[in-house]
Amino acid sequence: MAAATAASVRGVSLYRPPAITGLADLLDRPVRERPSATALVYSADRISLSYRELHTLVDDLADRLTASGLRRGDAVVLVSANTVEFVVGLLGAARAGLVVAPVDPEWAKDQLGGRLAGLAARAVLTSPDVGVPGSWTLTVDAPRGTVGLSADAPREAAVRSADELREARGEHDPADALVLFTVGTSDRAKMVPLTDINVMAAIRGICGTYELGPGDATVAVMPFFHSHGLFATLLSSLASGGRVLLPDGGRFSAAAFWDDVRTVAATWFTAVPAVHELLLERSELDCPGPRAAPLKFVRSSSAPLNTATQRALERTFGAPLLTAYGMTESTHQVTSEPLPQHGFLKHASAGRPTGVELRIADAQGRPCATGTEGEVWVRGPAVARGYLADPAATARGFQDGWLRTGDLGRLDEDGYLFLSGRIKNLIHRAGRRISPEYVEDILAGCPGVLEAAVFALPDPELGQRVGAAVVAREGEYLGSEQVLHYCRGRLGITGVPDRVEIVGSLPHTAQGGLDRQAIRATFI
Numbered sequence: 001m002a003a004a005t006a007a008s009v010r011g012v013s014l015y016r017p018p019a020i021t022g023l024a025d026l027l028d029r030p031v032r033e034r035p036s037a038t039a040l041v042y043s044a045d046r047i048s049l050s051y052r053e054l055h056t057l058v059d060d061l062a063d064r065l066t067a068s069g070l071r072r073g074d075a076v077v078l079v080s081a082n083t084v085e086f087v088v089g090l091l092g093a094a095r096a097g098l099v100v101a102p103v104d105p106e107w108a109k110d111q112l113g114g115r116l117a118g119l120a121a122r123a124v125l126t127s128p129d130v131g132v133p134g135s136w137t138l139t140v141d142a143p144r145g146t147v148g149l150s151a152d153a154p155r156e157a158a159v160r161s162a163d164e165l166r167e168a169r170g171e172h173d174p175a176d177a178l179v180l181f182t183v184g185t186s187d188r189a190k191m192v193p194l195t196d197i198n199v200m201a202a203i204r205g206i207c208g209t210y211e212l213g214p215g216d217a218t219v220a221v222m223p224f225f226h227s228h229g230l231f232a233t234l235l236s237s238l239a240s241g242g243r244v245l246l247p248d249g250g251r252f253s254a255a256a257f258w259d260d261v262r263t264v265a266a267t268w269f270t271a272v273p274a275v276h277e278l279l280l281e282r283s284e285l286d287c288p289g290p291r292a293a294p295l296k297f298v299r300s301s302s303a304p305l306n307t308a309t310q311r312a313l314e315r316t317f318g319a320p321l322l323t324a325y326g327m328t329e330s331t332h333q334v335t336s337e338p339l340p341q342h343g344f345l346k347h348a349s350a351g352r353p354t355g356v357e358l359r360i361a362d363a364q365g366r367p368c369a370t371g372t373e374g375e376v377w378v379r380g381p382a383v384a385r386g387y388l389a390d391p392a393a394t395a396r397g398f399q400d401g402w403l404r405t406g407d408l409g410r411l412d413e414d415g416y417l418f419l420s421g422r423i424k425n426l427i428h429r430a431g432r433r434i435s436p437e438y439v440e441d442i443l444a445g446c447p448g449v450l451e452a453a454v455f456a457l458p459d460p461e462l463g464q465r466v467g468a469a470v471v472a473r474e475g476e477y478l479g480s481e482q483v484l485h486y487c488r489g490r491l492g493i494t495g496v497p498d499r500v501e502i503v504g505s506l507p508h509t510a511q512g513g514l515d516r517q518a519i520r521a522t523f524i
Contacts, residue, residue: 013342015211017204018239022196023094023177026203030241031055034214039238041264042084042142042246049084049142051241054091057140060147061092068123068149072097075121075179079105079112081250082220085127085138087234088147090224093125094177101179101191102225104510105130118191118389119179127250179388180227182328183302183511191388192328199235201381202331205355206236209336210268210297210322214241219260221252221271226511227332228302232270232324254278258286261293270299270324272512273306276313277451281473283316295319297339301326303513304419304437306444307347325350325417329403331382334358335417349416350409356380359402360411368410373420376409377402408435425516427456428463432494436466439487439495443470446486448478453506453519457499468497469523471506478502 020026030037035052042049049057070076076098080086086102093100101119103112112124112132124135137150177196181189206212218237222229237244245264247253257279261269271279276298279287298317300310301324313321322345324336335358337343337351359377360368368374383403386394397404408420421435428434436454443452451471456464472478480500487496507518 013211015208015213017208018241020200020203020239022199023091023100023235024097024196026091026094026235026239027051027055027058030214030238034241037214037241038243040084040087040244040246044248046263047142053142053145054087056145057088057142057147058091058095060145061088061138061149062095064147064149065093065096065098068151070096070098070122073099073176074123075099075101075119077112077119077121077124078102078126078225079124079130079132079135080127080138080224081105081129082224082229082246083127083129083250084140084142084246086224086250087246088140089125089127089138092147099176099179099193101181102230103181104223104225106510129250180230180328181225183226183509183513190390190393192384193386193388194331194384198331198382198384199231201355202231202333203236203239205382206232206333207240209324209333209354210299210339212236212240212242216240216267216296217243217245217264218266218269219245219257219264220247221257221269221275222302222512223510227326227328228270228272228511231332232299232301254282255286258288261295262288265293267293267296268298268319269295270301272302273300273304273309274451274508274512276300276305276321277309280309280313280316281450287316297322299324299336301333302511304441306441308445310347320345321347323347323350325419327405329384329397329405330356330378330380331384333382334378334405344414344416346412346414346416349412349418351417352415353417356382358411358417360409361404365399370413371410373408373410375423376405376407376417376419378405379403427454427466429459429465429494430462434466434495439466439468439491439497442487442490442495443468443483445490446470446483448472448476449483450474451506453514453516453523454497455516455519455523457524465498466495467499467501467523469501469503469506469519471503 030051036050038048039051039054040049076093078089125138126132126135139148175195176193177199178194180192220233224230224234243264245260297319298321310321320340322337324333326333333354335351336354337345357379360374361377362368362374379402386398406423410418421437425436426433439454440452450473453469455467457467459465483500507515509515
């Protein structure tokens with residue numbers, strides 16, 4: 001039986017995750033076993049790229065990068081949307097033994113320059129639609145099987161030796177494969193180095209949780225320059241021999257989504273709650289119902305998803321919606337609800353650990369009893385060693401092999417994780433701690449509410465009060481008093497917002513979560 005196939009005997013899964021050692025050999029098994037199978041579908045013309053064709057393009061780019069003067073251990077920055085150039089650029093650089101740092105194409109040029117300095121990057125690879133001065137433009141002509149680079153050698157100003165690169169990273173570690181940036185605005189993002197061991201553990205954990213195999217297909221909704229889209233969508237699908245559709249232009253479009261699903265015969269997809277909410281909002285117009293491809297499951301991650309919304313999505317999609325929890329420092333996934341045939345679906349939870357060890361710790365780092373709230377700590381082969389060029393943040397966030405996530409949560413008797421919110425977001429009102437995420441979850445159930453953000457308002461007597469910004473659903477009237485009346489029946493008096501503003505939209509990070517720094521700057 002192939003490594004990425006699934007079967008069960010009397011409810012016991014016989015699935016085996018794909019056997020890979022890292023990014024460099026990610027395509028090896030699918031190329032050996034199913035070389036003619038489709039790996040990618042891309043562009044408005046729906047061009048199909050087989051595993052053999054993708055492998056050839058990746059090898060060609062690896063040879064070109066090596067011939068240009070780049071050496072194993074050098075860092076390159078990859079700037080692209082979800083295009084075929086991103087996939088070939090990432091895997092080609094990995095095949096050449098380079099450390100790849102994908103970044104958001106929307107970042108300003110001066111911010112990108114700061115990243116180059118911090119990484120000691122020797123080259124910048126961009127897709128044709130991205131303009132970065134001094135970069136190499138990577139072009140892929142898949143029908144002809146050719147790869148092009150606009151430059152023959154790195155710019156002298158950007159050249160650094162491998163030794164200097166490792167010194168800039170803080171330690172000599174030739175095993176680094178990727179450097180990812182944490183979610184947030186670019187001036188707050190930290191650099192996270194990931195080794196091939198981290199990559200291997202993450203991909204095996206994701207594939208094993210959802211039993212991904214050659215029969216599966218998905219649509220790339222989340223950007224590949226963050227861990228959610230990169231690991232959960234792209235790398236896990238390719239490692240398991242599945243198919244990935246890259247939307248036209250490399251960016252998610254709600255209007256084109258269901259056509260994309262049908263085109264690739266998608267069996268699953270993953271997205272942030274904001275995208276799920278948008279698809280649900282548009283479902284009467286867009287969702288094809290029985291004419292859609294039969295989804296095995298849908299996944300939600302990177303931000304809390306309201307339970308009522310989760311159930312509504314399941315009715316709309318006709319498939320179980322599985323909540324997952326993770327972060328860049330853990331190489332994405334930490335926990336997930338299991339497939340229905342392998343466990344209980346506890347929709348208020350973030351699921352069970354997937355290949356990692358969890359600890360709920362008190363303020364002194366001691367383990368908490370089952371059911372007791374504390375900080376979520378994570379340990380395992382997918383957890384990064386720290387941050388690059390930020391020893392203070394590393395000391396705060398990593399302790400004796402444990403990643404201190406900064407999230408509050410508890411474990412129940414079945415090992416399911418229930419998250420309460422971010423410690424740094426807590427509102428302290430008259431000696432009481434209020435989770436804005438919890439209040440947002442209540443607000444999401446209010447009729448007419450599309451989205452809500454809760455934040456602290458300074459108060460000289462109480463310390464802080466509760467503020468809320470609420471977005472109304474299209475075509476519905478929503479007043480502040482209506483929202484407050486709904487909250488008073490469902491929240492304790494300390495949690496009811498003292499101020500509610502009805503707004504047209506809320507700021508989000510590139511990953512799709514609420515940008516709380518921008519929210520505070522806007523509404524406080």
